Amino acid sequence: xxxxxxxxxxxxxxxxxxxxxxxxxxxxxxxxxxxxxxxxxxxxxxxxxxxxxxxxxxxxxxxxxxxxxxxxxxxxxxxxxxxxxxxxxxxxxxxxxxxxxxxxxxxxxxxxxxxxxxxxxxxxxxxxxxxxxxxxxxxxxxxxxxxxxxxxxxxxxxxxxxxxxxxxxxxxxxxxxxxxxxxxxxxxxxxxxxxxxxxxxxxxxxxxxxxxxxxxxxxxxxxxxxxxxxxxxxxxxxxxxxxxxxxxxxxxxxxxxxxxxxxxxxxxxxxxxxxxxxxxxxxxxxxxxxxxxxxxxxxxxxxxxxxxxxxxxxxxxxxxxxxxxxx
Amino acid sequence: xxxxxxxxxxxxxxxxxxxxxxxxxxxxxxxxxxxxxxxxxxxxxxxxxxxxxxxxxxxxxxxxxxxxxxxxxxxxxxxxxxxxxxxxxxxxxxxxxxxxxxxxxxxxxxxxxxxxxxxxxxxxxxxxxxxxxxxxxxxxxxxxxxxxxxxxxxxxxxxxxxxxxxxxxxxxxxxxxxxxxxxxxxxxxxxxxxxxxxxxxxxxxxxxxxxxxxxxxxxxxxxxxxxxxxxxxxxxxxxxxxxxxxxxxxxxxxxxxxxxxxxxxxxxxxxxxxxxxxxxxxxxxxxxxxxxxxxxxxxxxxxxxxxxxxxxxxxxx
Numbered sequence: 001x002x003x004x005x006x007x008x009x010x011x012x013x014x015x016x017x018x019x020x021x022x023x024x025x026x027x028x029x030x031x032x033x034x035x036x037x038x039x040x041x042x043x044x045x046x047x048x049x050x051x052x053x054x055x056x057x058x059x060x061x062x063x064x065x066x067x068x069x070x071x072x073x074x075x076x077x078x079x080x081x082x083x084x085x086x087x088x089x090x091x092x093x094x095x096x097x098x099x100x101x102x103x104x105x106x107x108x109x110x111x112x113x114x115x116x117x118x119x120x121x122x123x124x125x126x127x128x129x130x131x132x133x134x135x136x137x138x139x140x141x142x143x144x145x146x147x148x149x150x151x152x153x154x155x156x157x158x159x160x161x162x163x164x165x166x167x168x169x170x171x172x173x174x175x176x177x178x179x180x181x182x183x184x185x186x187x188x189x190x191x192x193x194x195x196x197x198x199x200x201x202x203x204x205x206x207x208x209x210x211x212x213x214x215x216x217x218x219x220x221x222x223x224x225x226x227x228x229x230x231x232x233x234x235x236x237x238x239x240x241x242x243x244x245x246x247x248x249x250x251x252x253x254x255x256x257x258x259x260x261x262x263x264x265x266x267x268x269x270x271x272x273x274x275x276x277x278x279x280x281x282x283x284x285x286x287x288x289x290x291x292x293x294x295x296x297x298x299x300x301x302x303x304x305x306x307x308x309x310x311x312x313x314x315x316x317x318x319x320x321x322x323x324x325x326x327x
Numbered sequence: 328x329x330x331x332x333x334x335x336x337x338x339x340x341x342x343x344x345x346x347x348x349x350x351x352x353x354x355x356x357x358x359x360x361x362x363x364x365x366x367x368x369x370x371x372x373x374x375x376x377x378x379x380x381x382x383x384x385x386x387x388x389x390x391x392x393x394x395x396x397x398x399x400x401x402x403x404x405x406x407x408x409x410x411x412x413x414x415x416x417x418x419x420x421x422x423x424x425x426x427x428x429x430x431x432x433x434x435x436x437x438x439x440x441x442x443x444x445x446x447x448x449x450x451x452x453x454x455x456x457x458x459x460x461x462x463x464x465x466x467x468x469x470x471x472x473x474x475x476x477x478x479x480x481x482x483x484x485x486x487x488x489x490x491x492x493x494x495x496x497x498x499x500x501x502x503x504x505x506x507x508x509x510x511x512x513x514x515x516x517x518x519x520x521x522x523x524x525x526x527x528x529x530x531x532x533x534x535x536x537x538x539x540x541x542x543x544x545x546x547x548x549x550x551x552x553x554x555x556x557x558x559x560x561x562x563x564x565x566x567x568x569x570x571x572x573x574x575x576x577x578x579x580x581x582x583x584x585x586x587x588x589x590x591x592x593x594x595x596x597x598x599x600x601x602x603x604x605x606x607x608x609x610x611x612x613x614x615x616x617x618x619x620x621x622x623x624x625x626x627x628x629x630x631x632x633x634x635x636x637x638x639x640x641x642x643x644x
Contacts, residue, residue, distance in 0.1 A: 269517030
């Protein structure tokens with residue numbers, strides 16, 4: 001799969017989001033091209049879901065955007081009025097949440113939930129909306145008759161497909177998938193990913209795929225961005241990252257997944273744990289866990305512990321924020 | 328020599344309502360043994376019965392039938408408090424959720440001291456020293472500092488280490504680890520797996536590692552048991568089974584994690600509800616032949632040490 005990012009769909013520049021006094025996202029730059037699959041990987045609390053919520057414009061207090069811009073097809077969203085944003089959500093960008101399969105209304109038939117959602121966004125008759133709902137279910141590999149089913153009659157994987165069908169209902173340009181498969185078994189997970197890939201080919205929407213499972217992203221995404229403690233530390237085409245990850249954190253993540261073939265060597269993972277964002281480490285936020293941050297080289301050590309590395313392009317489309325990697 | 332053996336272990340749960348309630352055969356005639364200094368992985372999808380097996384061995388549920396042989400006796404139905412207490416001090420369970428398994432208002436020291444005192448593992452004068460030794464063993468240093476902390480001051484990985492230290496306090500022969508890393512961040516999972524490897528080697532503990540993650544099973548286990556709809560469908564040395572799987576279900580699991588294209592799924596773990604004669608996997612199986620819907624296959628040793636429950640890939644003679 002190669003990126004055919006001819007046009008920029010979403011452009012995030014210097015995004016800063018705070019929860020009270022905690023800065024969860026600190027200067028994030030992201031670009032998503034038309035029809036591109038961008039993977040955003042990181043551990044819990046790194047700010048990846050906050051970035052997604054900011055793009056979807058659904059951050060609620062105490063979370064607020066304190067800096068930067070988010071442009072959709074060149075239009076800055078941060079200055080938009082409520083009504084304009086309401087039209088933007090679902091029509092331009094839709095989102096499948098982490099435990100989306102539990103977000104269906106248990107006492108409403110599946111079809112009626114489609115009708116409600118569609119009629120909130122466009123003028124469409126109830127019967128037209130129901131017909132469209134059946135078509136959408138068919139599209140995601142479910143029986144059309146399930147419009148009459150209640151959520152409890154469906155398995156977790158089927159419910160997740162219903163949610164994906166809903167996310168596609170208004171033909172958005174971007175679909176955000178926030179850990180869409182983590183609660184599912186591996187086999188179901190694989191089937192859902194196959195489905196998303198096929199739908200993307202047919203409809204040409206872009207995908208922002210958020211997960212902690214880097215191995216999944218390397219296979220599924222065109223481009224991958226790695227987040228750590230509120231910042232993007234590396235971003236590159238998936239194939240390039242798989243071969244030549246440059247940031248020590250990315251390298252550590254790669255070493256955290258035991259292989260299914262080849263020799264059974266002892267892995268090291270990453271020592272320590274992700275930082276508390278109430279008191280982020282000085283300098284490079286990864287330095288307390290970094291195997292290359294040693295006091296031997298006094299000049300480098302001083303920079304690593306006091307100066308924040310900036311995300312720099314080291315090769316076309318491959319950016320890294322690390323003092324070790326000089327441009 | 329085995330540290331613990333289960334024989335034909337079965338557990339049914341009634342579901343739904345009515346006079347004749349359907350029975351889920353959550354665990355059906357499961358037999359295996361755990362050896363000292365060995366990690367046995369038990370893998371399967373959610374609802375396959377793998378956690379129920381661990382809970383049966385921990386005596387959190389009473390089995391419907393079958394036996395659990397430990398230290399020369401069958402403790403599957405032991406009732407006397409003394410017997411159960413002694414058994415539980417030898418067979419410890421580590422849970423998936425390190426956030427729910429520690430008491431939020433008690434310090435780390437309290438959690439590790441308690442089993443030491445209840446089971447009288449060391450004299451009272453040695454308790455403090457033993458707590459520090461245990462914390463050191465699981466990599467929580469400096470021990471004196473960690474012992475004074477409360478669970479909320481620790482990360483998920485650290486909490487899971489406390490849970491492991493607590494399990495080790497009673498010097499168990501068997502440790503049942505039920506998805507001990509699935510709620511932890513990827514970067515710290517390897518640390519917990521490495522700790523289990525170290526404990527198996529240094530303390531000669533027999534581990535049962537319950538997981539849905541084949542890669543981690545291959546990383547730490549010696550043997551693997553694959554469960555589907557309440558039954559063991561394949562077993563053998565982990566590298567052999569994952570390199571040349573016999574059962575179509577094991578092959579499907581591997582294809583899914585290898586990122587291969589897989590066919591639509593037609594059945595599910597609900598095959599364990601009031602099962603009829605025949606293979607539980609038949610509805611999803613690409614290799615199914617007529618006999619599969621008629622006769623339940625048995626576990627047949629098709630390669631040395633490797634058995635599968637399949638009429639096609641491991642036929643009985």
